[in-house]
Amino acid sequence: MAPTLIDLTHAVTTGMPVYPGDPEVALVPALTTATAGVNVLGLHLGSQSGTHVDAPYHVDVTWPTLDGLPLERFTGPAVVADLRGLEPRTAVTPQLLAAALALVTPGTVLLLATGWPRYWGTDHYLAHPYLTPAAAEAIVAAGVRTLGVDALSIDATPDPGPGDPAVAALLADLTDEHDEHGGAQQAEQSGLAAHRVLLGAPGGGVIAENLTDLTALLEAQAAGRPVEVSLFPLRLVAADGAPVRAVAKIA
Known part of the structure; x- marks a missing residue:
């Protein structure tokens, strides 16, 4: 059977979903053949836009970029x-x-299939399952240094509903914590505990988020077909993360 390549990347489009508070995505023609003889697209996006990877620096300025x-x-x-x-x-x-951790060895890319891509572009996409710190610690203990998920985050995402007084109070508290104790304290208080465990793993960990539907990979795994995945990011200097073209190869 010939190998199959599967794209696990959400298309980058103007107005695509982003993590609450992140830069909005906009793709606007900068040059056109009609005016300049060539088409060049102007891009505005964040390092965490769409399908992307996080580097350790994402949560701690002393960790690797x-x-x-x-x-x-x-x-x-x-x-x-x-x-x-x-x-x-x-x-x-x-x-x-x-069950999954029993199959991993050092160097394995562990992927979490939650089924949440079906909610992409809806408010329910924010209500995804999330890792407990203990689960993140078990992943690191198993030798995994690269983790991917088909959801917005490996940690719980707060609901930024407008006019929600509880959310407003939480954001105010987080701002106070940042002012008094610095960014690391803010990261812990804002629900990034699993990020800190994975990214802070010995040697530095990587987290890929917003992967697309992983059903085909689960089916291949059940059939005993080897699966490899590539999550290569843009080569951004001193960055916290970057968009990727995530691709799986099923042998």
Whole structure:
């Protein structure tokens, strides 16, 4: 059977979903054949836009930036954990990952299949399952340094509903924590505990988020077909992360 390549990347489009508070995405013609003889697209986006990877620097300024990580961190054999069917905002525990973690070895890319891509572009996309710190620690202990998820984040995403006084109070508290204790304290208080565990792994970890539907990879895994994944980012200097073209190869 010939190998199959599967694109796991959301298309980058104007107005695409972004993490609450991140820069909006806009693609606007900068030059056109009608006026300049060539077509050139102007891009406005954040380092965390669309399907992307996080480097350790994303949560701690003393940790490695994107260009400080080896290329090997962005590719490898994949194991997919089937987390489909979970309720919104379910906390993923080590027990829910046990079957997948039994299959990983150092260098494995662990992918979390939540089924949440079906909500892409809707408010419900923010209500994805998320890792507990204990689950993140179990992943690191298993030797995984590269983790991917088909959802907005590996941590819980707050609902930024307009006019919600609880959210407004939380944001005010986070601002106060930043002023008094610095960015690391803010990261912990804002629900990035799993990020800190994974990205702070010995040697530096990588997190890929906003992957598309992983069903085909689960089916290949069940059939005993090897799966490899590549998550190579743009080569941004001193960056916290970057968009990627995520591609899986099923042998």
